[in-house]
Each structure stands twice: as C-alpha cells, then as structure tokens.
Amino acid sequence: MSAPPIPPAVSPASSQPRERAKIRVRTLRTDRWWLAPLLTVLGLVAWVAYATVRAFMQKWYWVDDYHYLTPFYSPCVSNGCVPESAHFGRVLPDVWFIPFAAFSLPFLLLFRLTCYYYRKAYYRSFWLSPPACAVSEPHTKYTGETRFPLLGQNAHRYAFYAAFLISLINTWDAIQSFHSPGGFGFGLGNLILVGNVVALWAYTLSCHSCRHIVGGKLKHFSKHPVRYRAWTFVSKLNGHHMGLAWTTLATLAVTDFYVMAVSAGWFSDLRFVG
Template sequence: MDITDTKDTPTAIKPTPVQLGKPRGGPAQSTLRKDYWWVTPTITVGVLTAFVIYATWAGFQNGNYYYAPYISPFYSPCIASNCVYQQLPIIGTWWKLSPALLILVFPLGYRLTCYYYRKAYYRAFWWAPPACAVEDAHSKYSGETRWPLLLQNSHRWFFYMGLVLNFFLTIDAVRAFDFPSGWGMGLGSLVLSVNAILLWLYSFSCHACRHLCGGSVNKFSTAPLRYRVWKILTPLNQRHMLFAWVSLIFVALSDLYVRLVASGAIRDPRFF
C-alpha cells in the first residue's frame, strides 16, 4: 500500500511512495510506561458511572423534584402536563412517564458530544487509547468518520439547546429566592444559583461556542466585537475540563438537595 494519490492537490511537489507495514523498533508490548497512567481513566470511569446511575435513578423517580420555590435541574423546564410544578406544559396528558425524561436527553446529548467528554470517555471507557502511548484496545479504527460517531458533529446543536436550558435554570435560580412567604434566601437558593452559574460557565467555555462567537473569523480586524468576545472566551475554554466536571457533579448535588428537602429528609436552612 502506498500514499501516492495526489489528485486535485495543488502542490508542485509530487509525493513519493511510502511503503506501509515496514518493521518498527522497540519491543512488542502494549506500553513501556512506568507511571500510574491508569489512575485518571479509572477515576473517570468511577465518576461518570456514578453520575449516570444517579441521573437515571433520579430521572425515573417522578417525585420529590419540587419544593416551593425549588425545582430540581433534572426536571426543569418541566414541559409535561403531569408536572407537579406547571412551568411550560406543552406536552399533553398523554405523557405518563417522568417529565425529566423529556429534558435529560438534551444535556445528555450536549455532554456526550462535548469535545472534553469525548476525550474522557474515549480514553476511559473505549480505550482508544486508554492513555497516551498505551496501545489502543481495538484492532480497527475509523474514528469519527462513520455512523454513529459521525453524530459527534451535532455538538453545536446541543450547545444551542444547552443555552435554552441554561435560560430556564437561571429563571429557576431567581425564583428560588421567591418563597410563598415572600422574598428570602435559603440554602437551596444558593445551590440553584451556583448550579446555574456553573452551567453557564460550562456553556461559555465550550469549543463550539468559542468557534461560533469568533473563532471562525480569519480577519479579526474586520470583526472587532467578535474578536473581543473570542478573547474573553478563550481563557474560559482553557478551563473547559474543570467546568465540565464541576458543573456535572454540582447539577447532581443540586437535584439531590432538592430531593432531600422535598422528601422531608432534611430541612432547608433559611438565612432570611
């Protein structure tokens, strides 16, 4: 096999044949690394598995997701008519399952197609590769060129949906200060506010966001506003992994907090 096919390439120099499959150096071992390369993928598997189990359980509960004025982020916006808290009942009474199932598909898709999570789960779950310079676990590899991984290219559409959800979760955070007895602040108000902030940071640090806001521009001097936005988003983008993990864990903790308060397991401390 060679790679001499140069049709349609506007280069002046013609590539010469490169013979593939020639012997390589070094021992035939999956890796010679001596450090603890397996620690990070192991932690990733543990945390992501725990999150998926908890989110699935919480999503199917269909109860204890609302305690005025708090609503669990897993159930917001509550778009089914069977919601305890009527927020945006656009789905009729025919929907009998948990309203969370109508919502969770969007953040799930957003995080599944996220450039950071791709790195995390390709390494930790798929072992393609498990770590740098550690052998890939698969005999063949076509990357994201074929179905179903071609769907990774839909990331920006989930990003748009994520912005819509963030908008609703921000409204929830504001309403979390509006108690039946009047304006006030409980621990739940802070929890939902921090949750909304972390989700915005996760969205604003997203690679698709950085590209759409300014990264696609080649001449920044002709688009000064987009350049300024790109400059602001770039340092956030460098912390995308941090925001991905923190927002993931905190959204689960936010649901847990509302669930515990709604079930009467704990009392929500009121500050004023």
C-alpha cells in the same frame, strides 16, 4: 527547477530504510497510567446511575414553600408535575417511562455525549482508544468519527443551541426561587441553585462550538472589537473546559440532592431572609 526528492532515513549498518520498533509489550510506561481512565469510568458510571434513578423517580423534585425546582426536572412538562412547578405548561402524559423533563434531558445528554472533552473521556476510559499516551490500544483498525454511531458527533454544534436555551430556563428557575408564596426570601437552597446556574453557564459558554460561533469566520479581529473581546473571554473559559465539565456534574448532583432532601423532609432549608 524542482527540489530533489528527500532520501529515506537509512541505517548506517545495512543502508536499508528504518522500520518502526517492534515492541511486544503494551507500553513501556512504569507510572500508573491506568488510574485516570479507571477513575473516569467510576465517576461517570456513578453519576449516570444517580441521574437515571432521579430522572425516573418522579417525586421529591419541588419545594413548594420556596419554589425550589431541581434541574433534573426542569422544565417540568408532564401532566404529573405539580402545577406550580410547571412554569411552561404540562403537555406530556404522566407515565413512568417518560421523564417529567423529557423536553430537556435528551438534548442535554446529546450535548454532553458529543462534547469534545467527554469524547476524550469515554474514548479513553470505556473504549480504550487509546487508554493513555504511549499505550497501545486493542483496536486494530481506526476509522475516526466517519461511521455510525460516531458520525453523530457532528451534531454537537446543534446540541449547543439547545443547551444554551436550557441554561436560560435553569436561570429562570433560580430567579423564581427567590419569590416564594411568602414573598421575597432566600436561603441555602437559593445559593446552591444560583451556584449551579453559574457553573452551567461557564461550562456551556466554554464549549468549542461557542468559541467558533463567537469568533469564527473572521479574517480581521481589529474590525470586530466586540466579537474579539467575546472570543477572548470564551477562549479563556475554553482552557478550563475539562474542569468545568466535571464541576457541573458535581453541582447538578448536589443541587438535585439538596432539593430532594428538603422536599422529602429529611431536613429543613437554612433560611437567611424570609
């Protein structure tokens, strides 16, 4: 016997189905709900402006004395790259509109744009969809991520593989920086490069796609103890994905600025050994 249908909620006074409250104002919140999206806009715009200028500057990216290579130019694959900085060869023409790291920057941009956290960040801050909880958005129709260009968000799982490979390249760059022409040594630049690599690995491995790759499609964790431990570790990182997303923007900018400053001769590297 099927259960009887549940009657709609009715108003005691009119015995008619209840309607949603019609609120004319955009929100009833009295706190500064607009501050978070505003700061997000300012932070992302400032970082993108800096990164764009540096990617097309095509100078002050390599410190030959200590083999420091900024991550904005890694891997350096243009014919305009200093030969010592091109660890994987020089194959691209040397023209101003092609970044020296053209093989990596598009994939890193795709990885960040399709990242689950960054989607939330720019959906709320740039598109106001919605700008905050309990605040109405200006859009009258919602189609989710089923249409172009948002349909491309599904490429995130594939961009992860490229980001993983690029993190390996950044790790190699950091290792190479300990072996300068004068032999083994390290300075403040080495610590900055290594710190940036550690932060990049934490952000990359905390990705939701990585979490699915490590522990997805398993019905019994007890039968896969190694994958379960890896999934547990990635899950803990995943809880800090938002913080790591912003942290890596900061470490990338600091690392690039430090290499640029030393390369330009604004100040010398602080050496500890060698």
